[in-house]
Amino acid sequence: MPEGHVTHRNARLQADLLGLNGPLDVNSPQGRFSDGAALLDGHALESIEAYGKHMFYHWTMGQVLHIHLGLIGKFQLHPGDGPTPTENTRLVMKGQDGTVFLAGPMICNVINPDEEATVIAKLGPDPLRSARGGRKFAERLATKRIPVGAALLDQSVMAGIGNVFRAELLFLTGIHPNTPSSALTDAQTAALWKQSVTELRIAEEIGDIITVNPRHVGARSRKSLNRETGVYVYKRDGLPCRICETEIVLEEVASRKIWHCPRCQPRPA
DNA sequence: GGGTGATGCTGAG
DNA sequence: TCAGCCTCACCCC
DSSP states (O other): OOSHHHHHHHHHHHHHHHOSSSBOEEEOTTSTTHHHHHHHTTOBEEEEEEETTEEEEEETTSOEEEEEOTTTOEEEEEETTOSOOOTTEEEEEEOSSEEEEEESOSEEEEEOHHHHHHHHHTOOOOTTTOTTOHHHHHHHHHTOOSBHHHHTTOTTTSTTOOHHHHHHHHHHTTOOTTSBGGGOOHHHHHHHHHHHHHHHHHHHHHTSOOOSOGGGTTOSOGGGOOTTTSOSSTTOTTSBOTTTOOBOEEEEETTEEEEEOTTTSOOOO
């Protein structure tokens, strides 16, 4: 379930669970990361940093573990030793208070700080790292001659947005996914950034993407909502818009499915 | 038990 | 543009 909120939340929770500056037991039950695990085993972590959908684990001996979950990668956090790893467990890190399992990542490599810097240099501003990336976001967006629905998935424009957030952010800002990036007003661009900061922070805290204002669905809190009830448009084609009851429409933008409300997000002229 | 799609991205063509 | 990759939850039989 990897958009930016997942990486930041994991960086925070895993640092707590594993403990910093104490030696970790690292291994690769599946074997596909045996060489990397051997480099890290017995060493201590200095910090865990998330940047967009990328995670960088800084080890005291100077190496960096680079993880990107991709579409299907998953972490499991367990107190103590956790269960027996399965044949798909790529990485196990056991520390002070618990154990982290990793399965199915797109990237799991040991790199050096220069290589880390190269990866980060390609990324746009990450709303969870600093709320003050709005100007850079606007600059990057302005260089793109593509629909805003495609630009939001481009990690060099904004880092950490995935398919759920792009649909929800465009709904929350009333922008049609096919609006050309270059046709957005300054106010719309600013609203997209501001809304990203807000929504990603909430998702990082809750551990799930819940964008619905609880009073729109008669709920007490966002935390009481779930994937069925907690989004405005994502995977809701054919269902009534929570605001105006117009039927939510499914389209494809940048080869990925995207949903919008034709009334709340009018097609650009 | 098999088939499929998924919150992602790359590299070949 | 599109197949390929990685894993698993979910659906249908």
